[in-house]
Amino acid sequence: MKISYNWLKQFIKLDWQAEKVGELLTDLGLEIEGIDTYQSIKGGLEGVIVGQVLSCEQHQNADKLKVTKVDLGYGEPVQIVCGAPNVAEGQKVPVATIGTKLYDDEGKEWIIKKGKIRGEESHGMICAEDELGLGKGHDGIMVLDKDIPVGTDVATIFNIENDQVFEIGLTPNRADAMSHWGTARDLKAGLQQQDLTIELITPSVSNFKIENRTLKIDVNVVKSKLAPRYCGVTISGIKVAESPSWLQYRLKAIGLTPKNNIVDVTNYVLHELGQPLHAFDAQYIKGNKIEVKTVKAGTKFTTLDKVERELHKDDLMICDAEKPLCIAGVFGGINSGVTENTTSLFLESAYFDPVSIRKTAKRHGLNTDASFRFERGIDPNITEYALKRAALLIQKLAGGHITSDIVDLYPKKIEDFQVFLSFDNTAKLIGERLPEETIKAILTSLEIKVNNITESGLGLTIPAYRNDVQREADVIEEILRVYGYNNIEFTQKLNASISNIDKFSDHTVQNTIANQLVSQGFYEMLANSLTTPDYMSLTTLLQSENNVEMLNPLSNDLAVMRQSLLFSGLEAVSYNINRKRSDLKLFEFGKTYHNYPIGRIENKHLSVIITGNKTKESWKTTPASSDFFYLKGIIEGLFDRLGIKRSKTSPITNDIFSEGITYSLGKSKLVEFGILKRSVLKHFSITQEVLYADFNWDTILEFAKRTKVKFSDIPKFPEVRRDFALLLDTKVTFEEIHTIAKQTEKQLLTDINLFDVYEGKNLPEGKKSYAVSFTLQDEHKTLTDKQIDKIMNKLQHNFENKLGAELR
Template sequence: MICNAEEPMCIAGVFGGLDSGVTEETTSVFLESAYFNPTSVRKTARRHGLNTDASFRYERGTDPNATVYCIKLAALMIKELAGGEICGDIIDLYPEVIKPFPVKLDYGYFNALVGKAIPAETIDSIAASLEMEITGHEDNAVTLLVPTYRVDVQRPCDVVEDVLRIYGYNNVEFSSELHSSLSFKTMTDSSNDLRELISNQLSATGFNEILNNSLTAESYYEGLTDEHSAPVKLLNPLSNDLNVMRMSLLFGGLEVIEHNVNRRDGDLMLYEFGKVYQCDTTVESTAENPIAPYKEWEHLGLWLTGNIRTGNWARPEEKATIYDLKAIVANILARLGISEREIELKKTDDKLYSAALSINTRSGKSLGVMGIVSKSMLKRCGVKQEVFFAELDWNAIVKLSIKKKVTFSPLPKTQAVKRDLALLLDKAVTMAQVEKVVRDSEKRLLREVTLFDVYEGKNLEEGKKSYAITMMFQDDEKT
């Protein structure tokens, strides 16, 4: 704060006070020219939500040694333009003098960073023309004193950028060959490769990729949070429609669907890779880890609505179903090397869906959820037609996929054998349970399990249903 003897007058470098302003009745003006710490000014401006012309300039750094010159210039301009009279002496309070920034620049480092050998004389000449004082040379390096008004030039790489700006980026030629090697892949590299792979697969099957804002409306998540999860709120939101970070990809896709349906395009297949965010309200921030309550994940969202195939003279139109979405998810997992044997599908209760299946590994690790979006969620975005949605935990899927190794095996020369089985079951029994029993019973020869008929109704007991499945067996060595 800047204060007089009795009370505060303004926030230093950010905001002026009501009583320290100039009006039409003002006859005497007290001039102050100051330098404020950029970090302190930026923190203060963000904390109070004040973005002023003063904070804009001070938080980017000003010349600490120009204050006396500036106050003299201001006084002279007032005298010239307003007919004022200068009275009183200049009082300069400068507790710790800020000196020019010393920087040692190695010529080898300069050339390695630029990618071209530039003569030392040229580097020195440009640096000197930029008012950097050369104080000496030693060990193929030059020592410079950067003037205090260049607050953005305090490191060797900053000097390289400044000199190269004058030298000309277009004067750094590219060689005709590029030699590079990557000794290992990080998780990010693997994730990007797999992301491109699945993007190509989805686009090739008729999907369109969308990219939505990570900021969304808090109203979307009313009734969806609990004591352990809440949306990450913005301290200074631009509007109530963009005041939290998204917890799910669903609502961004529904907004896209609503936009397109209103323009007579209701047959949509969409996908999006994006991050979701969450605040765990049971965890508190600490000095060591201020972001402890906050988490973010990479997700893959898939939306199906309307017709999956348009009608024509040769065949009728075909509406999208939850089974189409299930097949698409299965194809994604298969393309990433995650076999059906490793996956379990279970019915789950989720407020986003009227009916949903959770996708888990055999060990219980969650990979995502898919289902039919509930009408209450559709209503929040103004969508009036049925939408099928899957949200996959991309980080978990990548961790599972990169462990897989692609191995070659020749095509079998033997014939496969198929056997059909008709089963009378309780209605509560799912195909996933049947398939698990079959696969656990024969792990070496069994290749496929397919459901080809379901019957309920006449001639069956109440609460019963009939499943007909085909099992394919094959031995690579003999029939």
């Protein structure tokens, strides 16, 4: 938001430097992001002074040029070659001296330099109107009043606006400050804290009067909930023309392009008071009737930008007896606005429901100065005042007469907010006990009325325009920002509290697992919970009817809540691969959202995605691609960290995984993982293999809580390893070997490991070779060869009898 300092001074007389004002506004919460300089004439005519032509003679080498001697008020007269036909001896003229910077119509800079023109030296330039930016005339040089002293700066003669413009990074909650008046109101409160009591000057509307009632427009507000207050008045006999320079300067300073005196007044009042207005050409209002209502869905309406729009059933419209004229609070219609032929108008000032305006503006992709304010909530109590202010300005600039009573439809007044402020809570939140008189003074400066005072606090009435101040905490924040955050002293006492945190709380366990994954080279990602419903077509596991849909989506890409973390993860993979980062290890903790017949449900998940090589390219290692078993090892490592044991595996086949496994405990599914199908990856333009794991985090957290941690001493006695090379049928799995071994020796067998698998040459058909190691250890004594041999013989016997194994 742009605020003109000169404009601000119309409300509050202040002679501070703009930088100092900017610091105070920032301290008040209106953060100044920059201060720009505005000049109505670029360069401010610096270096252009009044000169007197002492002599004027014909150039010897050019018929259209004159050689002049000009007195600039200092030193010797200078010679200037001039081509203007009207230059003559004795004239007072504007002279751009050597080094002066002038600007063309496009703002391009050019510098006046000493030079020779057809053999004659020229030390400056006698200027025409357009060369100085003072007009469009170029028939000849400007001739100034003879009474102006030689050497006077031309900038002091003409009404040149030099202004400084604050760029305020306004937060959405501060609707009250979206105008010069609102900013001045805050500034006044801040100045009062610095013992500067400055009056806030309010534009007077006391001269407003109804001159006759010859043009009456009947108003009917059908949708009073969407338009709680609606005001209007007619003005006749106006003349649409160019706005005066002072008004143009105000608008140009804040980045607006002047249109005509009527439109410029409505824009002026909008940025002055924060009240949007709209002027209708009265001749286009059929039946002399205005209706504020919604229209049939699908109705076609062409706006001022010449775009035909299809209206929604909830769009609030300003209509006449036959047709819509304007999208209320957002944008006018093409055939109802003010033109150069307008002689009478209906001026509207209203308060519209913020939610309705916001939805309408987003539906049609419109963002205007009016909608920006309406959708954040304006002051419902200045509606009529702003209308009078604008009407008086129109009369001043365009003539005309007030030709109707003011229509003010306000059936249900928007009440001020009632809040009780506790002194103890104020001290607790601020961290310092402020004097009660200081608190009351700050509240009064913010136009918050103190109704009653007790020992414990204050009963307050908050004005309706402060729709962001409705709770006690909001009031305390207002007190603190005006008092000054920097004025709160630091305490020398350090307070700390210790809270008991369950070691199996979601946050604690999540951090533990995240740390383990990060230590293995993973990066944590965070994706948007909003996604596109198009992803439902990629799998039959998700159903469109279970989507949680947005009532007012920003776009189709953000229309539903995600039912799976997979697709947002693949978006991240695709994004990185397209930027030459093809070796990825990502994980995300997030929720999925489902709309089932029994109700809406949220489930928490942990997703893990791996693609590309396991490690970075290096001269010390050979690149190895991530594979199914690498992901399997990661998963089992996480289970070990959580103490989850005895999980069972089963293969899965669906339209997501080409190969996959499920880990489960009892009937509870812990994780599904595997290699994603090419058909899924193709949708994201991914050509390399991607591995994916989806953990049911809520289930895992529940089982992790059941884990009992036991501590034991490190055994003092050595462990012993023995190996078997077993010839087995190809259908035999390592899991069967592991199970039989554990059943054979439950106490001394501490580890079983498969370290080699061989199939092929020199083995009988249908056979394979497993090399398995067995680790034995007794915590209380050293094992003897006799004990070891006995255990190994039992293992061999059971493998032979139960699996048909042979020792190689």
